[in-house]
């Protein structure tokens with residue numbers, strides 16, 4: 001799946017402008033600067049699938065990518081890059097339109113198999129992440145936490161971060177219990193994340 005083609009197919013900036021549902025979709029979301037672009041590039045083996053950017057909060061759209069080739073010659077999986085959230089300099093109006101876009105997509109997408117929520121492994125779950133969890137729980141969309149930038153954690157810091165993250169998810173109905181730890185710099189955890197995604201296709 002990850003060795004095959006991965007092509008940009010659609011950008012959606014408005015809830016009424018989503019591409020027709022096709023194969024299963026997995027989406028990636030997280031706070032701005034969490035390392036989402038780097039992770040998507042590492043995951044798909046591309047240097048520039050998602051732009052690694054130093055200006056967080058810029059892209060306010062859902063980007064759809066087609067992955068793999070199925071038995072009928074079509075795409076096997078769709079990857080959806082959601083706009084980063086929690087960037088303070090973004091105005092209220094933008095936050096409202098972002099929330100509407102997310103809500104409409106999350107509530108209405110029957111083919112959405114899982115949302116991977118990226119959380120900075122050095123910082124852990126923040127209030128804006130909790131707001132995202134609330135939205136996902138309300139929408140009954142399965143989500144799984146990916147702790148990023150794991151290369152920056154000392155070995156002694158890892159277990160406490162896992163504990164704290166598990167605690168934050170403990171009473172959340174739509175949270176998938178297994179955590180994934182990744183580093184786009186060292187490549188740690190990328191294989192495990194790919195395995196979780198492939199497994200989803202067989203569920």
Ligand code: GDP
Nearest residue numbers: 032033034035036037038052053149183184185
């Ligand atoms: P995005 O805003 O979530 O798309 O984040 P980016 O992928 O643009 O990364 C934000 C910053 O974090 C950049 O300076 C990256 O070099 C850095 N970064 C991304 N992934 C990692 C990682 O795995 N380890 C470390 N140490 N830094 C990372």
